[in-house]
Amino acid sequence: xxxxxxxxxxxxxxxxxxxxxxxxxxxxxxxxxxxxxxxxxxxxxxxxxxxxxxxxxxxxxxxxxxxxxxxxxxxxxxxxxxxxxxxxxxxxxxxxxxxxxxxxxxxxxxxxxxxxxxxxxxxxxxxx
Numbered sequence: 001x002x003x004x005x006x007x008x009x010x011x012x013x014x015x016x017x018x019x020x021x022x023x024x025x026x027x028x029x030x031x032x033x034x035x036x037x038x039x040x041x042x043x044x045x046x047x048x049x050x051x052x053x054x055x056x057x058x059x060x061x062x063x064x065x066x067x068x069x070x071x072x073x074x075x076x077x078x079x080x081x082x083x084x085x086x087x088x089x090x091x092x093x094x095x096x097x098x099x100x101x102x103x104x105x106x107x108x109x110x111x112x113x114x115x116x117x118x119x120x121x122x123x124x125x126x127x128x
Contacts, residue, residue, distance in 0.1 A: 006059025011107050014055065021051045023100045027093030034089050037080045057114075074122065082122045091119050 025043045028034045052064035
């Protein structure tokens with residue numbers, strides 16, 4: 001009996017998630033609303049955290065939890081004003097990143113569905 005590959009494996013593993021995160025943060029780097037949410041001068045640590053998180057979520061190595069514990073996404077985002085504008089900007093940069101991967105339609109749909117739900121769940125204010 002053969003086991004179906006995880007989503008992580010099916011889309012190309014580590015290299016695919018690195019590409020996704022690199023393209024995403026290329027957009028964030030120039031975004032006047034999102035960039036201030038990343039206090040480190042270099043976006044490298046944020047890229048590494050997001051890559052590890054997404055890899056783990058989609059069936060790859062459990063490095064994120066081993067290094068950082070439970071993801072607690074909403075709690076980790078509380079210090080930042082995540083309003084609908086920030087959500088929409090995040091999604092726009094992530095849409096560009098997802099499109100850059102040329103995934104099979106079923107994989108693109110699964111990934112995008114998760115990213116949209118995650119982005120909507122991070123809203124913690126409706127103030128400008």
